[in-house]
Amino acid sequence: MLTSVRARCLSVEKPPTILFRYSNGPIAQTNDGKLLVYPGTMLHMECLWMRRFGNPKWNYTHHYPDSERTYQEGWTTDPGRDSALEYRLSILNAEKADSGVYRCETPARQVHQIEIIVEDVHCPPLPIRRGLVASGKGTQLGTEIRFVCANGNALIGAHTLVCRASGNWSAPLPVCESVECGEVVLDTPLTEGSRRPRVSVISRVVGGRAAFSCPSGWALDGPAETACTPAADWARPFPFPNLWLKAFVLPLPKVPVPSAPNEYRPISVLPFLSKILESVVHHQLTTFLTKGNLLNPFQSGFRPGHSTTTALLKVTEDIRCAMVDRRVTILVLVDFSNAFNAVDHDLLLAVLQCHKISDPAVSWFSSYLRGRQQAIRCGPTVISDWADLSAGVPQGGILSPLLFSTFINFVTSNLKCSYHLYADDLQIYNRVKLDELDAGIAGVNGDLEQILQWSRNFDISVNPSKCQAIIVGGSRLLSGLDYAAVPPVKYDGRVVPFSPTVTDLGLMIDQNLSWEPQLDKVSRKIYASLHSLLRMKNFLPQHTKLALVNSLLLPIIDYADVCYLDLTEALLKVSCPALPPPASGYVLGRAPYRAGDVLQFHCNPEHTLHGRPILVCQDSGRWSDKPPTCAQACTYPGTTISGRMSSVKFYYKIGETVTFTCEPGYRLKGAPMLRCLKNRKWSNAIPLCAPVSNYTNSGDSIAMLNGDIDAMLSDRPFEPADILKLRDTTAILSPESYKAAMTRVAATKLLRRSPIETYKSRVTRVNRLLRRDTER
Numbered sequence: 088m089l090t091s092v093r094a095r096c097l098s099v100e101k102p103p104t105i106l107f108r109y110s111n112g113p114i115a116q117t118n119d120g121k122l123l124v125y126p127g128t129m130l131h132m133e134c135l136w137m138r139r140f141g142n143p144k145w146n147y148t149h150h151y152p153d154s155e156r157t158y159q160e161g162w163t164t165d166p167g168r169d170s171a172l173e174y175r176l177s178i179l180n181a182e183k184a185d186s187g188v189y190r191c192e193t194p195a196r197q198v199h200q201i202e203i204i205v206e207d208v209h210c211p212p213l214p215i216r217r218g219l220v221a222s223g224k225g226t227q228l229g230t231e232i233r234f235v236c237a238n239g240n241a242l243i244g245a246h247t248l249v250c251r252a253s254g255n256w257s258a259p260l261p262v263c264e265s266v267e268c269g270e271v272v273l274d275t276p277l278t279e280g281s282r283r284p285r286v287s288v289i290s291r292v293v294g295g296r297a298a299f300s301c302p303s304g305w306a307l308d309g310p311a312e313t314a315c316t317p318a319a320d321w322a323r324p325f326p327f328p329n330l331w332l333k334a335f336v337l338p339l340p341k342v343p344v345p346s347a348p349n350e351y352r353p354i355s356v357l358p359f360l361s362k363i364l365e366s367v368v369h370h371q372l373t374t375f376l377t378k379g380n381l382l383n384p385f386q387s388g389f390r391p392g393h394s395t396t397t398a399l400l401k402v403t404e405d406i407r408c409a410m411v412d413r414r415v416t417i418l419v420l421v422d423f424s425n426a427f428n429a430v431d432h433d434l435l436l437a438v439l440q441c442h443k444i445s446d447p448a449v450s451w452f453s454s455y456l457r458g459r460q461q462a463i464r465c466g467p468t469v470i471s472d473w474a475d476l477s478a479g480v481p482q483g484g485i486l487s488p489l490l491f492s493t494f495i496n497f498v499t500s501n502l503k504c505s506y507h508l509y510a511d512d513l514q515i516y517n518r519v520k521l522d523e524l525d526a527g528i529a530g531v532n533g534d535l536e537q538i539l540q541w542s543r544n545f546d547i548s549v550n551p552s553k554c555q556a557i558i559v560g561g562s563r564l565l566s567g568l569d570y571a572a573v574p575p576v577k578y579d580g581r582v583v584p585f586s587p588t589v590t591d592l593g594l595m596i597d598q599n600l601s602w603e604p605q606l607d608k609v610s611r612k613i614y615a616s617l618h619s620l621l622r623m624k625n626f627l628p629q630h631t632k633l634a635l636v637n638s639l640l641l642p643i644i645d646y647a648d649v650c651y652l653d654l655t656e657a658l659l660k661v662s663c664p665a666l667p668p669p670a671s672g673y674v675l676g677r678a679p680y681r682a683g684d685v686l687q688f689h690c691n692p693e694h695t696l697h698g699r700p701i702l703v704c705q706d707s708g709r710w711s712d713k714p715p716t717c718a719q720a721c722t723y724p725g726t727t728i729s730g731r732m733s734s735v736k737f738y739y740k741i742g743e744t745v746t747f748t749c750e751p752g753y754r755l756k757g758a759p760m761l762r763c764l765k766n767r768k769w770s771n772a773i774p775l776c777a778p779v780s781n782y783t784n785s786g787d788s789i790a791m792l793n794g795d796i797d798a799m800l801s802d803r804p805f806e807p808a809d810i811l812k813l814r815d816t817t818a819i820l821s822p823e824s825y826k827a828a829m830t831r832v833a834a835t836k837l838l839r840r841s842p843i844e845t846y847k848s849r850v851t852r853v854n855r856l857l858r859r860d861t862e863r
Contacts, residue, residue, distance in 0.1 A: 124206075210255060296312050297321065337354045387509045388512075398514075423550075666714050670717060671694045743762070
């Protein structure tokens with residue numbers, strides 16, 4: 088029998104997240120994970136914790152023992168902030184005495200800490216270069232300087248420099264160089280009855296134009312002119328080649344035995360050259376949409392770092408936390424009918440323009456979408472005539488998923504309930520108390536009405552017969568629920584009935600999150616596949632059997648297993664032994680250590696870490712690697728004016744060397760190489776760069792360190808992107824994202840060892856046969 092486990096809100100059992108809000112000065116992250124704060128900054132540290140589970144507390148240890156600084160703390164009362172979630176400690180007008188370690192400890196004994204250094208950091212002044220225009224001024228920590236070039240010149244180097252915590256700019260000073268565009272090459276394949284236009288280049292410098300014209304009796308189909316960009320290329324894109332607009336369609340069945348045309352999925356087989364071009368455009372469009380935060384944050388379809396598993400994990404985790412709070416969840420799965428093939432081209436182009444995509448780019452997308460033709464092909468035989476397409480994006484195209492995600496972006500604009508998207512799969516859910524169920528269903532119906540209005544405006548239809556609805560909650564909570572008295576979920580006047588189980592992106596969800604239907608489905612698939620493979624066991628070598636198992640069986644087991652593995656008794660009972668801190672170091676973490684828990688190792692000043700800084704407790708009860716050690720190290724030796732170092736770090740290993748060079752117009756005085764000795768001192772003094780007399784150079788120089796300092800240390804506890812973002816963005820410092828990922832990595836291996844008794848009993852016989860065959 089499957090052992091039932093009480094649902095848990097996992098966020099209560101994890102270290103809290105710390106949010107930073109600051110004003111009157113910048114903050115930055117150092118290479119060793121510390122937070123550098125500029126003097127005079129007002130810093131608010133928010134410890135995220137659910138107030139209903141008790142009050143957390145702040146502890147701090149100053150670096151200066153004689154410091155008598157005290158701080159205000161308590162639940163935030165600022166307008167627009169969540170007083171039931173954010174427990175604040177405020178540092179007003181930061182000064183050097185505030186440097187120290189600040190810890191937030193929850194009632195669940197989970198601790199998260201951050202070391203703060205208050206220091207006045209400035210970068211070297213930037214020289215003035217001819218033709219280079221800078222916006223922004225100052226040299227203090229966090230200063231951003233943006234550069235542009237005068238018309239007719241192209242910027243070579245970084246467009247933006249940032250003063251970093253190391254006291255150096257993020258990149259060398261850029262330069263401006265004069266550029267010109269080349270010949271206008273019209274290589275688009277011609278169709279029957281067409282000819283190439285004449286090209287008149289008016290100017291090749293940046294900003295210059297080239298015009299297109301036709302002889303008498305011919306009409307121009309496309310843009311009338313193009314412009315030379317600072318990248319030395321003609322700006323207006325030329326049309327998508329007509330020969331690439333034709334595609335063969337392979338009808339792939341959606342069901343085992345299809346009986347109607349709508350039970351096939353039309354996959355377009357496109358020319359490989361068109362896919363190469365689409366890949367280039369896809370990268371540019373993705374970069375544009377990502378930098379502008381234009382895609383819905385709850386859209387997981389076809390995006391880097393997202394998948395069906397991440398979408399399911401978000402929804403199931405919200406449902407699980409609602410169960411802990413004794414609430415029920417009304418979940419509705421909305422099914423769009425033939426959505427990819429119904430995209431209106433005019434509306435899609437209007438959406439692209441709404442996202443501030445340039446007119447030339449929109450014109451190119453228009454040539455990519457319009458004028459397409461397709462023919463159905465089964466095997467080597469074409470069984471239909473060519474047909475024109477007036478709507479839709481080709482299924483099988485590189486750009487199609489991204490364009491569709493952009494098109495459907497506004498479907499959730501007016502929704503009040505929680506939601507999540509994966510391409511055209513929309514999940515709406517509302518978490519309410521049981522006595523508020525009627526109001527919760529009314530809220531879901533209101534959102535379905537908004538979706539109906541959007542679908543009519545955008546010509547995308549919803550199939551109510553394929554929509555699914557379910558009420559999820561604790562078994563005791565739902566035991567007395569009278570479904571006959573529950574108001575129905577309706578879409579366009581049609582009732583969407585409640586089901587005991589629904590299939591969401593391939594994962595079966597039942598009313599109590601017991602996962603029995605999902606495990607039964609996985610077991611049946613595994614058993615059927617193993618039964619087929621057993622027939623060939625005497626004819627295949629061992630490596631072939633392993634390849635078949637890895638390719639055919641493990642994907643079935645692994646799919647979305649992170650959504651339900653944390654509810655098994657086996658995972659809850661796993662623990663790892665406590666590890667002592669390294670000599671001259673310390674450990675962040677508190678026993679007992681369960682599967683997926685993380686230990687973070689740090690070294691004392693003047694020491695460097697050897698080994699992995701983070702260890703994960705695996706489901707086997709062992710740590711993911713050996714504990715690291717701390718070794719003595721030399722500190723940063725400093726740099727020299729008008730010189731460069733071979734490597735820039737905060738700490739250097741014993742025996743490590745650095746070399747110095749000078750910029751043009753300077754010569755080195757002193758030893759060019761320094762070695763870190765065993766006494767943690769450098770072998771020589773820092774050399775100097777002296778100017779060379781009578782040296783002339785048309786270019787300016789700047790004393791600057793090369794390289795991205797933030798990327799040079801491998802033993803930092805967190806990734807910079809998780810710790811600190813831009814000035815106007817909330818800065819989040821939390822091990823939660825890394826810990827959750829590592830927990831899931833450890834959990835994905837658990838099911839392969841069959842922790843669930845029902846699953847284990849079904850495949851025991853097959854495993855025994857395979858083991859006997861291996862021993863033979």
